[in-house]
Amino acid sequence: MFETVVYSPLFGIVLSIAAFEAGIWIQKKTRKAICNPLVIAILLCIAVLVLFDIPLEAYNKGGDIINLFLGPATAVLALNIYNQMDVLKKHFWPVLAGCTAGSITSIGSVFLLCKAFGLDDSITKALLPKSCTTPIAVGIAESQGGVVAITMVAVLLTGLIGALAAPLFAKVFHIKSPVAQGLATGACSHALGTTKALEMGEVQGAMSGISIGVCGIITVILSLFL
Structure with a gap:
């Protein structure tokens, strides 16, 4: 039984x-x-x-x-960007520049550290998309031959650390712009970070939500060259 x-x-x-x-x-x-x-x-x-x-x-x-449901969840990210289209148009270049810088920094730092510590290639590919939201990160890891279980743990820890540290870093580095706060939070800690960004303010939450989708697209493109 x-x-x-x-x-x-x-x-x-x-x-x-x-x-x-x-x-x-x-x-x-x-x-x-x-x-x-x-x-x-x-x-x-x-x-x-x-x-x-x-x-x-x-x-x-x-x-x-x-x-x-991870597949449909990935497609739904487009709806979030659409709903925030007015905000995206108003801050298009800062969003694009910030998300690109965040994605390059995330992937680049992971790649270099994995090489420095001599980690297995499958582990490296599993960790590369750790700053993406889970559906996109899992898709990248699977397509690149990474260990999906490691990817999911890395995404979870990244989001949790980002959600906890976002307000502290904004205070320490005197980042007062709501747009910058939201973009930075969403770019490094995806959905979990966005929940904290929403607590920080409406603009922060909107920008963080936008950065999830934009960073996801950029990360998918960058991962093709690694």
């Missing part, structure tokens, strides 16, 4: 949804950036699998179904 339940696709789907809902509840209660619903959901899923000795293959019966 137990194996029948855990090997059902519904098990992975229900566990993922329940864990994420628990993460949302905890985040609302604590109001702490570090208590990100996605991070909490991942930890809860891992805890359940380890505690009940459930094979990852069993969870993936439903988890793979959830992964199917």
Whole structure:
């Protein structure tokens, strides 16, 4: 009976949804950036699998179904850019220059550090898109032969660190422009950073949302040459 339940696709789907809902509840209660619903959901899923000795293959019966939504989620990023078209037109060149600089810095630093530490090529390709949102990062890693699991962890940690550090760096480096704050946050820490940018202000949130899609496109192009 137990194996029948855990090997059902519904098990992975229900566990993922329940864990994420628990993460949302905890985040609302604590109001702490570090208590990100996605991070909490991942930890809860891992805890359940380890505690009940459930094979990852069993969870993936439903988890793979959830992964199917990564493709549509990537396409939806275009809608975010469309909704912010007026803001994008007003700040087109700063957005383009900022996102290009951020993408080049992210990919370049990862590439050089991986080479310096002699990391395997598959790991390097998995880490290169770490500053993109998950759907785009996973797509890049898969097409380049990178380890997707490492990519997802790198994206998660990058987003979490960015969300925590964005307000601090803006204060330390005296970055007062809402446009610059939003672009920098979204360019380095994608969706998780955008949640923090929205707390910083409406303009910051809009610019961060725009930078997710723009940086994703730029990163896809740059990854073709590495």
